[in-house]
Amino acid sequence: MIIDIHGHYTTAPKALEAWRNRQIAGIQDPSAAPKVSDLVMTDDDIRETIESNQLAQMRLRGSDVTIFSPRASFMAHHIGDFQVSSTWAAICNELVSRVCRLFPGHFVPAAMLPQSPGVAPETCIPELIKCVDQYGAVAINLNPDPSGGHWTSPPLTDRHWYPIYERMVEYDIPAMIHVSTSCNPCFHTTGAHYINADTTAFMQLIQGDLFKDFPTLRFVIPHGGGAAPYHWGRYRGLAQELKKPKLAEHLLGNVFFDTCVYHQPGIDLLTRVVPVANILFASEMIGAVRGVDPETGHNYDDTKRYIEASTQLTAAQKQQIYEDNARRVYPRLDAALKAKGK
Amino acid sequence: MIIDIHGHYTTAPKALEAWRNRQIAGIQDPSAAPKVSDLVMTDDDIRETIESNQLAQMRLRGSDVTIFSPRASFMAHHIGDFQVSSTWAAICNELVSRVCRLFPGHFVPAAMLPQSPGVAPETCIPELIKCVDQYGAVAINLNPDPSGGHWTSPPLTDRHWYPIYERMVEYDIPAMIHVSTSCNPCFHTTGAHYINADTTAFMQLIQGDLFKDFPTLRFVIPHGGGAAPYHWGRYRGLAQELKKPKLAEHLLGNVFFDTCVYHQPGIDLLTRVVPVANILFASEMIGAVRGVDPETGHNYDDTKRYIEASTQLTAAQKQQIYEDNARRVYPRLDAALKAKGK
Numbered sequence: 001m002i003i004d005i006h007g008h009y010t011t012a013p014k015a016l017e018a019w020r021n022r023q024i025a026g027i028q029d030p031s032a033a034p035k036v037s038d039l040v041m042t043d044d045d046i047r048e049t050i051e052s053n054q055l056a057q058m059r060l061r062g063s064d065v066t067i068f069s070p071r072a073s074f075m076a077h078h079i080g081d082f083q084v085s086s087t088w089a090a091i092c093n094e095l096v097s098r099v100c101r102l103f104p105g106h107f108v109p110a111a112m113l114p115q116s117p118g119v120a121p122e123t124c125i126p127e128l129i130k131c132v133d134q135y136g137a138v139a140i141n142l143n144p145d146p147s148g149g150h151w152t153s154p155p156l157t158d159r160h161w162y163p164i165y166e167r168m169v170e171y172d173i174p175a176m177i178h179v180s181t182s183c184n185p186c187f188h189t190t191g192a193h194y195i196n197a198d199t200t201a202f203m204q205l206i207q208g209d210l211f212k213d214f215p216t217l218r219f220v221i222p223h224g225g226g227a228a229p230y231h232w233g234r235y236r237g238l239a240q241e242l243k244k245p246k247l248a249e250h251l252l253g254n255v256f257f258d259t260c261v262y263h264q265p266g267i268d269l270l271t272r273v274v275p276v277a278n279i280l281f282a283s284e285m286i287g288a289v290r291g292v293d294p295e296t297g298h299n300y301d302d303t304k305r306y307i308e309a310s311t312q313l314t315a316a317q318k319q320q321i322y323e324d325n326a327r328r329v330y331p332r333l334d335a336a337l338k339a340k341g342k
Numbered sequence: 343m344i345i346d347i348h349g350h351y352t353t354a355p356k357a358l359e360a361w362r363n364r365q366i367a368g369i370q371d372p373s374a375a376p377k378v379s380d381l382v383m384t385d386d387d388i389r390e391t392i393e394s395n396q397l398a399q400m401r402l403r404g405s406d407v408t409i410f411s412p413r414a415s416f417m418a419h420h421i422g423d424f425q426v427s428s429t430w431a432a433i434c435n436e437l438v439s440r441v442c443r444l445f446p447g448h449f450v451p452a453a454m455l456p457q458s459p460g461v462a463p464e465t466c467i468p469e470l471i472k473c474v475d476q477y478g479a480v481a482i483n484l485n486p487d488p489s490g491g492h493w494t495s496p497p498l499t500d501r502h503w504y505p506i507y508e509r510m511v512e513y514d515i516p517a518m519i520h521v522s523t524s525c526n527p528c529f530h531t532t533g534a535h536y537i538n539a540d541t542t543a544f545m546q547l548i549q550g551d552l553f554k555d556f557p558t559l560r561f562v563i564p565h566g567g568g569a570a571p572y573h574w575g576r577y578r579g580l581a582q583e584l585k586k587p588k589l590a591e592h593l594l595g596n597v598f599f600d601t602c603v604y605h606q607p608g609i610d611l612l613t614r615v616v617p618v619a620n621i622l623f624a625s626e627m628i629g630a631v632r633g634v635d636p637e638t639g640h641n642y643d644d645t646k647r648y649i650e651a652s653t654q655l656t657a658a659q660k661q662q663i664y665e666d667n668a669r670r671v672y673p674r675l676d677a678a679l680k681a682k683g684k
Contacts, residue, residue, distance in 0.1 A: 192538075199569065
């Protein structure tokens with residue numbers, strides 16, 4: 001089985017974006033604010049967007065199950081206050097849960113949180129609980145920068161975040177560290193902010209000792225870990241200067257990287273540098289880079305081709321990356337699959 | 343000849359830091375402010391710090407000439423106002439110029455600028471002119487984020503920066519895009535802020551069309567280009583989505599990467615992905631990562647070993663990386679070397 005741990009509902013019916021635009025307009029002009037019940041999408045609407053997009057690609061490329069969460073760039077936690085984020089997160093999570101119920105063999109949900117800049121993370125707990133208990137979410141997406149590129153929250157190792165971590169540990173669910181749209185003109189959302197956030201999070205974890213407090217806490221750093229694997233020597237050296245244990249001991253029991261690296265040399269570096277046990281298959285399709293690479297004739301984000309073409313990985317190691325690691329890092333996914341006899 | 347294009351005076355006599363601390367104290371309490379003339383360092387003081395550090399390492403590792411600039415993390419443009427930055431930049435540039443005069447066969451200067459958050463970049467021009475005309479600076483370091491991790495300046499493609507670029511073109515000098523200390527607790531200075539800035543700058547250049555306005559402008563993105571080479575497929579794909587020309591045509595006549603990547607797999611990726619003509623040898627020793635890698639028994643930042651050990655590069659390509667590219671990208675360095683018969 002091939003499990004893609006990083007998929008977002010980037011192709012939702014246009015009604016979703018239209019509703020969100022009305023919600024945003026309503027922040028300035030409450031008379032323009034829509035009701036939740038104004039948003040109507042039929043099961044057929046949803047089916048169509050999945051069957052012609054993500055599911056079509058999964059069949060074509062040969063992956064079986066996707067961990068599916070609301071569109072990352074649309075989380076936009078910087079917009080409005082907690083109430084705005086809370087309503088929006090509830091809508092997006094419910095929508096993803098409908099996708100997963102419509103295609104139970106192919107999609108398993110992960111939740112976005114109703115984060116809001118300057119608001120205590122514990123306010124996200126009710127949505128988290130609902131998503132796990134009612135929707136069967138097997139993970140959360142945690143935004144280390146709800147300000148959208150101004151980085152006004154404390155580092156991930158700060159006690160600020162502990163209420164979320166306590167629930168993650170209780171439920172035994174991992175978090176993917178994933179920012180949203182940048183509203184800082186310096187940072188292109190998917191070309192700078194996403195990758196910088198991955199790198200930033202990894203370095204914060206090196207600096208801290210978070211996993212002493214939460215030995216079973218697990219983070220997935222997407223987009224191949226940002227710059228971390230390419231600069232692995234720098235990070236090993238910085239950990240050494242900071243008198244931390246070796247990375248393997250300090251972080252690699254708790255920190256995992258996905259394979260959203262959109263060319264063969266990048267994947268080859270990742271698999272050469274990072275232990276196979278810490279690499280999880282993912283594509284983030286249909287996402288930031290939707291085109292066809294003229295150098296290969298295939299989609300940039302068809303990451304399975306790079307894993308397949310790897311001459312460094314054995315068949316057993318590919319199996320770990322495709323399936324075994326995901327079942328270990330996402331135990332609720334494993335349980336859900338086993339409940340279906342998979 | 344082996345030219346290291348990325349060295350900072352990280353080992354300056356302690357009197358420099360003590361003076362800076364007094365200058366910083368003087369921002370709040372003008373009675374504590376030191377005079378420039380209070381800072382006294384003899385030629386012997388300077389000689390000692392270079393001979394026992396950078397020059398000793400150059401001899402040991404086998405590099406010949408270093409492009410030398412003030413310590414990057416000490417630029418700290420976010421501290422004080424333009425006058426504070428101006429006095430500090432003048433001191434640091436003069437000090438580096440003394441090093442280069444004391445060791446004319448080994449060090450060639452590059453200038454820091456007296457940038458200050460919210461202050462127009464043209465205010466840096468007099469210092470730039472002085473450094474080129476009087477000190478023989480062959481390049482500048484340009485900080486894309488003088489706020490120190492808050493990213494309050496416009497992107498590098500904005501006309502905001504054009505007065506600097508006009509002078510660079512006039513003098514035919516490149517800029518290394520190099521941030522300084524992060525005062526944002528989210529970003530570790532050398533582990534996150536430096537690498538993020540490299541990635542951010544590269545993406546800004548993809549988004550814009552700066553080199554249409556300045557066809558001969560040249561930037562060096564340090565630390566191996568941040569995350570860019572590891573995510574080369576992502577960047578090729580994003581350029582494609584943005585309807586930009588291919589990276590080779592869009593940027594690679596103007597953008598170069600150094601080899602400050604502190605492990606063999608990283609260097610191997612860089613040289614596999616980026617054309618050899620765009621790679622310049624550098625170590626940034628004695629800098630962010632000063633330790634010995636237990637996996638190799640050698641310093642992490644002894645980057646010449648990785649180039650030497652590369653099985654992908656021919657001898658002619660190594661010669662390009664070690665010397666030829668630097669002479670082409672830094673024509674004033676080439677002229678200075680030729681004037682010495684080198």
